[in-house]
Structures are given as C-alpha cells and as structure tokens.
Amino acid sequence: xxxxxxxxxxxxxxxxxxxxxxxxxxxxxxASAALALLDVHDVRVVVSDHxxxxxxxxxxxxxxxxxxxxxxxxxxxxxxxxxxxxxxLDAAGISRLLHKPWCDTELRQAVRDAxxxxxxxx
Numbered sequence: 001x002x003x004x005x006x007x008x009x010x011x012x013x014x015x016x017x018x019x020x021x022x023x024x025x026x027x028x029x030x031a032s033a034a035l036a037l038l039d040v041h042d043v044r045v046v047v048s049d050h051x052x053x054x055x056x057x058x059x060x061x062x063x064x065x066x067x068x069x070x071x072x073x074x075x076x077x078x079x080x081x082x083x084x085x086x087x088x089l090d091a092a093g094i095s096r097l098l099h100k101p102w103c104d105t106e107l108r109q110a111v112r113d114a115x116x117x118x119x120x121x122x
Contacts, residue, residue: 001046002028003025004030004060006029024041031059034048035067038068044072044118045111045118046064048076049075058094072096073094074097074114075094
C-alpha cells in the first residue's frame, strides 16, 4: 500500500492507522517519489492526497492508473469541491473518495474493501 501526501505529519498518522494491519506500507511526499516507489515495489492500493505540492492527486492517480491498471486508487482530500468532479475521478480510475479529516475505522475499511475487490478479480 502506498500513501502519498506532501505533509510528513499526515503520512506518519496514516502509517499509525495501518501499523497493526498485515500490509506493507510505503509513503511518498511527492508524485515523483510515488512513481519511483512503483518502479521497485508491487503496490496494490494507492491513497493519495489531492493537494500535493508538485501536482494534483487526481493527475497522479491517473498516471498510476495507466501504469498499474489493477491497482486500487483512492483519493484523500480536504477539498469538498472535489466530490463534484466525479467525471475526472472516474477517468483517473479512482475507486473511492475519502475526506480529511478521516475516520480511522472508515479508512481501514475502505482499504480492506479495495484489497478484497482485487482479490476477487485475481
């Protein structure tokens, strides 16, 4: 699983949420770092913030969707207006929109659902 956010505090919080889960967690603070991680790790779920410093999360996830079409892509955002951009989300292959601040239980369930959906397609 890969989390992408330009704020280290957010990434540390996300790592804590998944510390007890049986998944490998990778983090990146930029789109370029996220793409570099995908070169060396098999990532099945990517959760990206929408407002990254170097790009928008939708744009990053669209690139990842082309590169890794089987990965589950989730967008994490504090921007309420993003929900109105459903066409852009669909085009980027984003399966779920999550809001900041997140609820740990809901976030864990969204990731589990994404992993379960992948397993059923394999």
